[in-house]
Amino acid sequence: MFSCTGYAAMAADVSLKPFAFERRDTGPEDVRIEILYCGVCHSDLHQARNEWQNTIYPCIPGHEIVGRVAEVGASVTRFRKGELVGVGCLVDSCRECASCKKGLEQYCEVGFVGTYNGEDRQGRGITFGGYSRAIVVDQGFVLKIPETLDPAAAAPLLCAGITTWSPLRHWKVGPGQRVGIVGLGGLGHMGVKFAKALGAEVVLFTTSQSKVADGIRLGAHEVVLSKDPAAMAKERGRFDFILDAVAADHDINAYLDLLKLDGTLVQVGAPETPLPVSVFSLLMKRRNFAGSLIGGIPETQEMLDFCGEHGITSDIEMIRMEEIEVAYERMLRSDVKYRFVIDMASMPAGA
Known part of the structure; x- marks a missing residue:
């Protein structure tokens, strides 16, 4: 010793x-x-x-x-x-x-x-x-x-790096895919960097106007303010993959509705309370809701x-x-x- x-x-x-x-x-x-x-x-x-x-x-x-x-x-x-x-x-x-x-x-x-x-x-x-x-x-x-x-x-x-890298690699994120990253914190900012480097079209979702410029700087092609219903409606059914890095309570169904047919949302943020999921958000387009650990x-x-x-x-x-x-x-x-x-x-x- x-x-x-x-x-x-x-x-x-x-x-x-x-x-x-x-x-x-x-x-x-x-x-x-x-x-x-x-x-x-x-x-x-x-x-x-x-x-x-x-x-x-x-x-x-x-x-x-x-x-x-x-x-x-x-x-x-x-x-x-x-x-x-x-x-x-x-x-x-x-x-x-x-x-x-x-x-x-x-x-x-x-x-x-x-x-x-x-x-x-x-x-x-x-x-x-x-x-x-x-x-x-x-x-x-x-x-x-x-x-x-x-x-x-x-x-x-x-x-923070491996927590976001692992699901991006497991679900084979790459060129030709439209990928959403939810939240720009310790995990989310790495998700943006990795998804961009892997060749995907990257869209950042944030509740904060102050993070728009940073999202672009870090590699997002587009930033959507998730509190804006009209902006969210425009993104409905457009995503192959979404990585949700938010650890606070939020409406997960709003993001599930953004997925294409057979699209996947992976949760890596860990909210303290359970997230209610509408089964119809999954059924209508055979969507997947998954989790990933480091x-x-x-x-x-x-x-x-x-x-x-x-x-x-x-x-x-x-x-x-x-x-x-x-x-x-x-x-x-x-x-x-x-x-x-x-x-x-x-x-x-x-x-």
């Missing part, structure tokens, strides 16, 4: 604070990573404040991790010291079920091990995440980050390689570690364009 430091939530109703803990030593299959940057996901806030009623304290959040390899185990063949690498939302799975064997570890039939607040399969306790100086991860769950990318702006690719390791590496080839990263705002609570409050107000990233070099002295 070696001593490490991070920022932890000790209870749901207190601010995160510096925390000293022990990381496991680098085993034969492990990669020890010096963390440079960690993105801030809305899931971090949910877990820190126990909003899903499953948090185990102390909790060190963070699953959008980019850093340099500091040490590799004796059996590690895929990574070398000094290499730029990343760790996303999962650090282990059963590796034996049908999903795992297909490289779909996020759908592990036993349940994947989360990068934080997950139960280690080797009996080593609860996992601690990327709001820390270092992390040790099995090589099978470490990803190569293209050196051509800004490492800070690449960090959100490990969650991505497996092979698919995440594919996404990172694609980003390296096309120069795609997240739009970020860098923060210091001690600013995390301010970032959480701003995130609740949607006051970020479009992802906060922590500079781990800002970890306070002594922490």
Whole structure:
């Protein structure tokens, strides 16, 4: 074991604070990573404040991790010291079920091990995440980050990026398709970038006039204000695929009605309350309503390689570690364009 430091939530109703803990030593299959940057996901806030009623304290959040390899185990063949690498939302799975064997570890039939607040399969306790100086991860769950990318702006690719990439690839989005992206936040802005790079005609749906210009800048060919009934009516039955990244309550049927025959709407935003679906929105044109969860390791590496080839990263705002609570409050107000990233070099002295 070696001593490490991070920022932890000790209870749901207190601010995160510096925390000293022990990381496991680098085993034969492990990669020890010096963390440079960690993105801030809305899931971090949910877990820190126990909003899903499953948090185990102390909790060190963070699953959008980019850093340099500091040490590799004796059996590690895929990574070398000094290499730029990343760790996303999962650090282990059963590796034996049908999903795992297909490289779909996020759908592990036993349940994947989360990068934080997950139960280690080797009996080593609860996992601690990327709001820390270092992390040790099995090589099978470490990803190569293209050196051509800004490492800070690449960090959100490990969650926001793969969450939007996976459904776009699974439903084979590409040239000749009209694709809608609902919501321009941390997920939505990546959806716009990816759909454009994959060759689709991209239409952004937003409730905010202030996001129209940004939507065009990010790659949308058109922006529709979803509060405008006439504008929505013009889009009815015109879409092959819609990616809904909105986590707030909204009328899902308004978007299902925009799909063509056999069109698909995939939900990646996670509203707190169920979304009522009119069955006739599905029946009339044999439409599909689906969901998607992050991505497996092979698919995440594919996404990172694609980003390296096309120069795609997240739009970020860098923060210091001690600013995390301010970032959480701003995130609740949607006051970020479009992802906060922590500079781990800002970890306070002594922490």
